Structures are given as C-alpha cells and as structure tokens.
Amino acid sequence: EPEVTQTPSHQVTQMGQEVILRCVPISNHLYFYWYRQILGQKVEFLVSFYNNEISEKSEIFDDQFSVERPDGSNFTLKIRSTKLEDSAMYFCASSESQTKNIQYFGAGTRLSVL
Amino acid sequence: AQSVTQPDIHITVSEGASLELRCNYSYGATPYLFWYVQSPGQGLQLLLKYFSGDTLVQGIKGFEAEFKRSQSSFNLRKPSVHWSDAAEYFCAVGEGLTGGGNKLTFGTGTQLKVEL
Numbered sequence: 247e248p249e250v251t252q253t254p255s256h257q258v259t260q261m262g263q264e265v266i267l268r269c270v271p272i273s274n275h276l277y278f279y280w281y282r283q284i285l286g287q288k289v290e291f292l293v294s295f296y297n298n299e300i301s302e303k304s305e306i307f308d309d310q311f312s313v314e315r316p317d318g319s320n321f322t323l324k325i326r327s328t329k330l331e332d333s334a335m336y337f338c339a340s341s342e343s344q345t346k347n348i349q350y351f352g353a354g355t356r357l358s359v360l
Numbered sequence: 361a362q363s364v365t366q367p368d369i370h371i372t373v374s375e376g377a378s379l380e381l382r383c384n385y386s387y388g389a390t391p392y393l394f395w396y397v398q399s400p401g402q403g404l405q406l407l408l409k410y411f412s413g414d415t416l417v418q419g420i421k422g423f424e425a426e427f428k429r430s431q432s433s434f435n436l437r438k439p440s441v442h443w444s445d446a447a448e449y450f451c452a453v454g455e456g457l458t459g460g461g462n463k464l465t466f467g468t469g470t471q472l473k474v475e476l
Binding site: 250252277279281287288289290291294302304337339341347348349350351352353354 | 392394396401402403404405406409450452454455462463464465466467468469
C-alpha cells in the first residue's frame with residue numbers, strides 16, 4: 247500500500263539553526279500538507295501546497311518557515327532559525343484531489359530544539 | 361472558523377466491551393469528517409471518513425461512525441474493543457470544496473486505554 251514517508255524520524259538541533267524536514271508524498275497525489283503536534287496538544291495545520299505554490303497557511307507559518315517541492319518526489323519543510331517552541335512532531339500529508347480530500351499522513355519527524 | 365471538540369480526554373474500557381468516542385464539530389456548511397488513530401510512535405492512520413450520503417459510515421478495524429447533522433456530531437463506535445485498539449483517536453473536520461488546500465482541523469484527541 248502506498249504511504250507517505252518522512253525523514254528523519256527524529257531531528258535534534260540547536261536553537262537558531264536551520265532544519266529541513268523531508269517528505270515523500272504518495273506518488274500520484276497532487277496536494278501536500280504540513281501539520282505539527284506540540285507534545286500533549288492537538289494536531290495543527292501549518293501549510294498546504296498545490297501546483298508548486300502555497301494554497302493556504304496558518305498563523306503559525308511565519309517567515310521562518312518555507313516549503314518546497316525541489317523535484318518530482320520530495321516535499322520539504324524548512325525552518326530557518328529554530329526556536330525552542332518549534333519543538334514538536336511534524337507530520338506531512340498528501341491527498342489525491344480536492345473533491346475527495348482524503349489526507350494520508352506520514353509517521354512524523356520529531357524535532358527537538360535545544 | 362471550523363472547530364472540533366472531543367469532550368473525553370481519556371477513556372478506559374474493558375476488552376470486549378463496546379466503545380463510543382464523542383466528537384462535535386462546528387462548521388458553516390456540510391463538512392467532511394474524519395477519524396484518525398495514532399498509536400504510540402506512529403503517524404495518523406485514517407479510520408473512516410464521511411463526505412455525503414449514508415450517515416452511518418464503516419471504517420477499518422471494525423469501527424463505524426454516525427454523522428448527525430442536528431447534533432453536529434460524528435461519534436465513533438466499536439461493538440467489541442480489542443486490546444490492540446488502545447491508542448489516541450482524533451476527530452477532524454475538513455472544508456468542503458471551497459478552493460484552496462482544504463486543511464483539516466483536529467480535535468484534541470481521546471486517549472483510549474483497554475483493560476484486559
């Protein structure tokens with residue numbers, strides 16, 4: 247069964263450093279998403295991406311964040327200068343279409359900012 | 361803005377007992393509704409979804425959910441719980457076809473514990 251793959255599973259970084267979280271969405275999907283889950287809190291939407299541009303972003307997704315689809319298979323989330331409060335589980339998701347928006351999630355990347 | 365409420369943070373049931381997890385949503389139009397399950401260290405797995413039509417939907421692992429528009433609810437049920445069902449369950453609402461990316465809004469989750 248096709249699945250969304252995320253790497254690394256755990257990323258430890260120092261405050262102020264840049265991190266790139268990587269995702270390989272399901273191959274025929276066209277819509278891509280990033281969510282995050284701070285420990286003990288709900289899953290929150292960060293950004294959606296379609297046709298090589300951002301479709302929607304939340305208030306959380308400020309100028310420190312960026313997304314990119316550098317090639318035909320990868321979808322990345324970059325945090326330019328990490329803060330302690332960026333520590334969270336980051337989930338990538340993808341969906342095939344807009345009319346039936348079934349989002350499939352990866353296993354997540356746990357980001358720990360020290 | 362859409363929102364989801366899961367009023368039960370923790371639920372404990374005995375193996376073999378029935379289960380109902382509550383979910384209430386707030387959304388102006390007809391919502392897309394989902395239940396996801398998250399086992400420890402795992403990602404979010406889709407259990408079932410509702411888009412339209414029959415208000416009782418069947419999912420994987422023997423789960424079902426019923427959409428009740430009058431109550432703005434989408435409760436998850438299982439007639440007989442197995443120990444392997446212990447996990448965290450998230451209800452989510454998605455926008456209908458409004459254009460854009462159709463983000464999902466999640467509830468805070470219900471942690472299910474199964475006693476043997």
